[in-house]
Amino acid sequence: MFLSKSQPILIVAVIAFSSIIYANEPDEKEVARPVCDVSFLTQNTPSQLEFSRLGISTSAVSVGSGWFSAPKGITTDEFISTTNDEIREMLARYIKNPANRITPDMQVLIDIEIPVDPRKFSSFLSDNGEERFKELITAFKRRLDIARELLPNANLGLYGVPVPSGSNTTLESLETQMNGIHAAAALGLFDSLDALYPTLYFRFGPDDPKFEEKTAGYTQAGIEAALSVRRSDNTPLS
Numbered sequence: 001m002f003l004s005k006s007q008p009i010l011i012v013a014v015i016a017f018s019s020i021i022y023a024n025e026p027d028e029k030e031v032a033r034p035v036c037d038v039s040f041l042t043q044n045t046p047s048q049l050e051f052s053r054l055g056i057s058t059s060a061v062s063v064g065s066g067w068f069s070a071p072k073g074i075t076t077d078e079f080i081s082t083t084n085d086e087i088r089e090m091l092a093r094y095i096k097n098p099a100n101r102i103t104p105d106m107q108v109l110i111d112i113e114i115p116v117d118p119r120k121f122s123s124f125l126s127d128n129g130e131e132r133f134k135e136l137i138t139a140f141k142r143r144l145d146i147a148r149e150l151l152p153n154a155n156l157g158l159y160g161v162p163v164p165s166g167s168n169t170t171l172e173s174l175e176t177q178m179n180g181i182h183a184a185a186a187l188g189l190f191d192s193l194d195a196l197y198p199t200l201y202f203r204f205g206p207d208d209p210k211f212e213e214k215t216a217g218y219t220q221a222g223i224e225a226a227l228s229v230r231r232s233d234n235t236p237l238s
Contacts (some may be wrong), residue, residue: 039107045100060107062159065114067094068143076115080139087146095150104153109197111159112143119163122180137187148192157195161229164222165199171221178225188232195237196229198222 040051041060044067051058065071069087070079095102102108116124116136125133147156162177190196200219208214230236 041109060109061102062109062111063094065112067091068112070112070114072114074115076136079115080135082139084142084146087143091146091150104151107155108151109157109159110144110147112140113160118158118161118181119177121184122176125180125183134187137184137189141189144189144192155194156192157197158190158193159197160199161196162222162225163199164218164225174221174225181229185229186232190229190237191231193237196226198226
């Protein structure tokens with residue numbers, strides 16, 4: 001088992017709930033109990049499905065980059081130059097729309113992969129230098145800080161930090177990912193957040209070489225890597 005009871009899982013798609021254990025209640029009805037907190041979420045609007053009998057919360061939502069003034073096709077220069085007022089106006093429009101059913105204390109997974117995915121921070125730093133990297137992270141941080149401003153009581157987390165999956169992933173490439181993530185953390189990127197959510201889905205099939213080794217090993221490595229990230233004041237994220 002890789003997760004402690006206090007660590008949440010966010011299920012973004014329908015998967016096999018291998019983290020669920022079953023028990024018989026006194027009334028002989030079979031119920032499911034998660035071994036850690038589990039949430040089921042969908043993109044931009046909370047799911048209306050009901051999984052409470054399985055011990056799974058649906059009070060969670062994934063918010064895409066477009067609502068953070070980072071639409072598909074935005075350039076790095078445009079991302080950096082977007083003003084706080086523009087970011088605030090866009091995100092407030094999303095939050096205030098009753099159709100999105102956003103509640104003040106819900107779990108919000110922030111999914112910003114444009115123009116630079118967090119897993120590529122390290123290569124961006126290498127290719128563009130420290131000053132340009134600082135500009136990128138400052139622009140990224142402003143979006144997360146505004147999310148905290150508009151949702152002060154929400155549980156905010158960032159998706160894809162890190163991504164220990166993919167056919168070309170190795171533990172060495174995960175370490176390279178983490179170099180960029182730790183550099184961003186030192187600049188305060190995650191200071192407004194409650195949690196980081198590594199990507200734990202895998203593209204390896206049972207017929208692929210070392211399927212079990214990769215699935216188990218990368219899951220553990222990804223969780224441990226996410227837990228190693230700290231805010232700029234050295235406090236841990238939950």
